[in-house]
Amino acid sequence: MTNSVEGRRTPPKAGKRERLAAAAAQVFHEQGVEKTTIADIARAAEVPVGNVYYYFKTKDQLVEAALGAHAQTLRELIAALEQYDDPRQRLQALVRGWVDQRDRAAQFGCPTGTLASELGKRMDGLDQAAAGIRALLDWIELQFTAMGRADAGELAVALFAAYQGISLLTNTFRDPELMVTEGRRLVRWIDSLAS
Template identity: 75%
Template sequence: MTDSVLRAAAPKAGKRERLADAAAQVFHEQGVEKTTIADIARAADVPVGNVYYYFKTKDQLVQAAIGAHAHTAQEIIAALEQYDAPAERLRALVRGWVDQRETVARFGCPSGTLATELDKRADGLDTELADVMRGLLDWIQAQFTAMGRDDARELAVALLAAYQGISLLTNTFRDPDMMAAEGRRLEAWIDSLA
C-alpha cells in the first residue's frame, strides 16, 4: 500500500492534478530551489506554456504539491481503514513506509524533505505542510486511542518520529535495509502495545 500503487490505480487526472502530482514528485527528487517550471511540465507531460494557465508562480506549484501530499495521505488513510483492528492499521502503515525504502534511500521522505526545505522560508507554506503531517499524526493517535492507550498522543509522536528519523538515516547512508530493520522493530513495538 504505497502512494505509487494508489496512483497507478487512479484514472488519468486532468492537467492541473497532473501538474500538482508532478510538482510533488520533482520537488521530492530535486528540491524546490533546483526545480524549474519546465522540469514539472516535462514530468507532467504538459507543454511548459500551459503550466502558467494553472499556476502563475512556482510558489503556487509548491502549494499544489502540498495539496497532492494531502490527497495522497487521505488515500493512504482510507486504504488503511479497511483493516479491522487499529494495530493492524498501524502495522500496515509501517509496511507501506518500508515499501518505499528504495525511494527514501535516494531522496528521503517526500513530506519530511519538503517540510525541511519549506521551514527555511517564512511564507506560510511550511504551516500548510505541517497541517498535512498533523492529519497523519492525528490519525495515528486515533489508532492508539482505539487500542485503549491513555498515552496515545505520545505513542503517535514516537511512531511518526521513528519513521522520520529512519527516513533521514536511510537517505543519509543510502541504505534501504536500515528502514526494513526499523520497520520490523516498529511492527513488534506496535504488537507489544496491543
C-alpha cells in the same frame, strides 16, 4: 473511452492541472523546491511549459498544488488503512507501507518530511506541510487511543519520529535495509503495546 482490445472502459488520463500538481510533488521531492524549475515540472507532467502558466502563474502556486497533492495522497492512504478492522493492524500496515517505499526513501528521503523541512525555513506562508504531518499524527493517535492507550499522543509522536529518523538514515547512507530492520522493530513494538 473503451479499450477495443478487451472491451473494457479505461480511465481517462488525469487533467493537466492534476498532472502538474502530482509532477510538482514528485519533482520537489526529488530535487527540492529551490532547485526545481517550472520547466522541470512541465517535463515530468508531459505538458508544454507554456501550458503550465495557464494553471499556475508562479512556482509558489505549484508548491501549494504539491501540498494539495500530498494531502490527497494522505487521505487515500488513511482510507486504505481504515479497511483493517483492528487499530494495531492499521498501524502495522502503515509501517509496512513505509518500508515498501524504502528504495525511494534511500534515494530522496521522505516526501513529506523533506518538503516540510525545506518549506519550514520559509516565512512566506508556504510552510503548510506541517498540516499534513499533523493530520497523520492525529490519525496515528486515534489508533493508539482505540487500542486503549492513555499515552496515545506520545506514542503517535514516537512512531512518526521513528519513521522520520529511519528515513533520514536510509537516505543518508543510501541503505534501504535500514528501513526494513526498523520496520520489523516497529511492528513488534506495536504488538507489544496491544498487550
